[in-house]
Amino acid sequence: MIVEVVGGLLSGSLALLADAGHMVSDAAALAFSWIAIHYGKRPATLQLTYGYKRLEVLAAFVNGCALFVIAGWILIEAIRRFAAPVPVVGKTMLIVAFAGLLANIAAFLVLHGGNRENLNMRGAWLHVMGDMLGSAAAIVAAGVILLTGWTPIDPLLSIFVAVIILKSAWGIVKSSAHILLEGSPEFLNPTEIKADLEASVAQVQEVHHIHAWSITGERHMITLHAVPAPGISAREAMIAVQQRLATRFGVEHATIQIEEGACAGAHGGDTRCGDASSSGEPSRR
The missing domain is CATH 1.20.1510.10 (Cation efflux protein transmembrane domain)
Incomplete structure (x- = not known):
């Protein structure tokens, strides 16, 4: 120089x-x-x-x-x-x-x-x-x-x-x-994640409230809500979703909130889930 x-x-x-x-x-x-x-x-x-x-x-x-x-x-x-x-x-x-x-x-x-x-x-x-x-x-x-x-x-x-x-x-x-700006990584499209989990993971019947972001260019995170299939325990559903996210999308850190019945993010009796962010330890309703 x-x-x-x-x-x-x-x-x-x-x-x-x-x-x-x-x-x-x-x-x-x-x-x-x-x-x-x-x-x-x-x-x-x-x-x-x-x-x-x-x-x-x-x-x-x-x-x-x-x-x-x-x-x-x-x-x-x-x-x-x-x-x-x-x-x-x-x-x-x-x-x-x-x-x-x-x-x-x-x-x-x-x-x-x-x-x-x-x-x-x-x-x-x-x-x-x-x-x-x-x-x-x-x-x-x-x-x-x-x-x-x-x-x-x-x-x-x-x-x-x-x-x-x-x-x-x-x-x-x-x-x-x-x-x-906490944007979703290009290969972690929430719509594609939802479709893949609902089609590939027999232990859940529905997933929603999906949020994906990155801490660095190599470390990615996901949070989502999942409804177990009939007869499936919350733990079984959570483990199955985590395994699928790790093998299919390469995400090792995922926070899964397990629900039964109305969405945990619903208000005023509305059972549908919107885009509000929600995460936390697995729980049952």
């Missing part, structure tokens, strides 16, 4: 300065990601009953937002360079960009084997990949400038890198915001 800042100022290259600016955020983003993973290993407490795992999602969200800011700065600076071209020293730019590429490749290889389902790890990986693309773009721009002297290639390729960064940032922000 320091070498690219110095090299960018000496050569006048926006591509190098843009990549250095991205690396500034990377240093902060990777530190934030590491802290989130470190604290995420702490056990749950009475105040934080799900533990600190959600910190990883928050880190991914912040990292994604940081990528938007960086890409925006690159685009604004590139437009300024088109309006007022700046001389670029191609040889200095090429040497510094090549050194940056080697460093970014090393970081990329370290993170490449990480869990891509983990939004925090994915955000860190995308930061480094963006850096690697920035260094590669700077090398191409330096080569064009040395061969042809056409300096507009520098801001032009910077815009290309910014667009790639924006695309990656949108995916991270969208996924992490969905988790923070």
Whole structure:
């Protein structure tokens, strides 16, 4: 990062300065990601009953937002360079960009084997990949400038890198915001869960009040109400539903409320169940 800042100022290259600016955020983003993973290993407490795992999602969200800011700065600076071209020293730019590429490749290889389902790890990986693309773009721009002297290639390729960064940032922000808003995971559609349980679990005749959400990108939760089939005990129905959720949907933590007769969430004598959230320990009515 320091070498690219110095090299960018000496050569006048926006591509190098843009990549250095991205690396500034990377240093902060990777530190934030590491802290989130470190604290995420702490056990749950009475105040934080799900533990600190959600910190990883928050880190991914912040990292994604940081990528938007960086890409925006690159685009604004590139437009300024088109309006007022700046001389670029191609040889200095090429040497510094090549050194940056080697460093970014090393970081990329370290993170490449990480869990891509983990939004925090994915955000860190995308930061480094963006850096690697920035260094590669700077090398191409330096080569064009040395061969042809056409300096507009520098801001032009910077815009290309910014667009790639924006695309990656949108995916991270969208996924992490969905988790923070307690949205249902894509593969845990409540309608599909209801249809599957009622068709596949003989111990229940009806399920409703289904809510699905995620603590992290890998840890998913479900709560629902279930009505046992005739002659089936509450315990049998609960175990059967939990087993089906684990084997079919991969959800190991599910809160099942067992009912007999009217729905526990019904009001005013209405036996139908709406969308109100309800969870708790298994009980019988």
